């Protein structure tokens with residue numbers, strides 16, 4: 096129970112000291128001691144990295160910590176062999192002992208801890224051979240034993256989940272087993288090993304097609320016949336050729352498509368071609384088919400011409416034939432200018448189509464043509480004026496609107512960097528700027544503040560359509576929330592499934608949204624930011640996952656770091672903040688609305704964790720853990 100856990104921790108403190116001496120032994124519960132985390136009133140996590148622990152770990156301590164799941168004693172000065180009662184921690188999943196002076200063989204009892212997922216024994220003085228009993232650890236994903244004195248050959252390992260592996264800088268010899276040859280040479284250097292990915296083993300006679308190729312330097316295993324190898328080589332060449340041909344065909348097709356859409360644009364708007372403008376957004380190829388050059392004028396004019404009138408004749412809400420501007424916005428253009436502007440399609444959304452319009456004076460705006468507006472003129476005017484009155488640095492400002500029976504236009508500031516969706520999923524190729532933690536957490540914070548502002552306008556004010564294509568970015572990557580207030584303008588016929596991946600489980604009618612439903616959608620958005628994965632788009636049948644369920648299943652398995660976008664994992668020193676953000680995202684995406692935090696709680700939690708990643712901590716090792 097907890098008291099024996101406590102006694103064990105005090106015994107540990109007595110034996111190896113270090114900064115555990117700061118633990119307040121007058122407290123009955125050890126659960127608040129630095130580095131200790133309890134679950135169900137037992138010590139489940141003990142993380143004491145870099146706290147100057149020294150000496151031998153005696154037997155009789157870990158035998159009591161029977162529900163320990165994570166043990167990190169990395170970067171200390173512990174020596175001797177590992178205590179055998181560590182074998183009692185049968186639920187141990189993460190064992191980080193790197194950066195100490197442990198010596199002796201890697202003890203066999205470790206191979207009985209069948210739940211181990213991460214095993215890091217790197218940078219110690221372990222010697223002896225790597226036992227084939229490692230294969231008992233069927234859940235192992237990380238095996239780091241570099242920088243030790245391990246000798247002998249590497250056993251055949253059949254660990255299906257092994258994703259991180261390093262045996263470099265030991266005294267190993269022989270050939271690298273086939274199953275491990277997918278790891279890079281950095282995992283093996285500094286030994287006398289041979290074979291892929293290092294150089295060929297000496298004395299191997301590679302005679303194709305009839306000879307035997309002994310890929311196992313110590314001669315224990317079976318060789319592959321030359322015929323098989325020749326087959327593989329020929330197969331690979333054929334496959335590579337096929338891929339190249341497919342790529343060429345695909346690229347040519349794309350080019351043809353692109354040219355033709357530019358042609359259409361050029362026909363209508365030679366000036367847009369002259370400027371070399373390209374459609375701004377082609378995320379997931381979703382909007383490609385919409386990228387025909389087009390003008391607001393031709394669209395609006397077509398609608399109006401249908402009325403048999405040459406001028407904008409169907410009056411605006413107040414009987415005025417002009418754009419209605421909000422606030423003190425500079426009225427640098429009027430409806431005529433807008434209709435004359437050259438435009439290109441940005442994309443089709445739930446509420447209509449968005450265009451980028453370049454006015455003759457050079458001003459660039461985004462124009463949204465609404466469809467399916469079913470509410471009355473009066474109601475529309477009231478609602479849109481409420482939208483126009485919103486003013487916050489993290490909202491995309493609505494500058495003006497036009498309303499007639501046939502045409503409803505909303506004019507927004509144009510956001511040059513496009514949407515978060517495009518940024519995350521758009522260009523995965525070589526030219527991509529990696530999105531580091533600073534940018535991502537800044538985007539999360541800005542979006543949270545924007546939504547919080549909306550919610551502060553009244554208990555019934557909500558966004559209703561939070562998703563990554565509605566988070567737009569300025570040149571300095573400040574995020575601005577767009578599309579607010581529109582969920583209440585449209586009729587039920589609009590396609591609700593587009594937001595499926597973000598929609599809270601209790602929202603069955605897309606117009607009946609709430610602040611707590613926004614919080615859910617924001618949680619999914621955070622998960623998208625952290626994982627780099629788009630949530631399911633059921634209707635469009637796009638590839639995707641039910642993000643909250645997927646993340647929860649992984650976190651439950653203690654594989655938390657598996658969920659993060661690979662691009663983020665480069666920034667090891669912020670993993671603690673990433674984990675906190677992940678926890679916040681999971682809280683937001685709770686199934687029951689009451690369990691979700693409010694948007695202002697969300698904002699302060701993000702502010703707090705952004706601060707902590709900037710702050711210099713006096714005892715970074717006690718509170719931060721990069722495991």
Ligand SMILES: Nc1ncnc2c1ncn2[C@@H]1O[C@H](COP(=O)(O)OP(=O)(O)OP(=O)(O)O)[C@@H](O)[C@H]1O
Nearest residue numbers: 441442443444445446449461507508509510514564
């Ligand atoms: N003010 C703007 N500046 C730059 N790009 C914009 C602007 N407004 C919208 N876009 C982009 O235009 C595209 C279409 O936007 P739109 O809002 O019509 O659809 P959506 O966001 O995909 O879906 P929904 O209508 O459900 O919000 C999106 O990729 C969006 O990022």
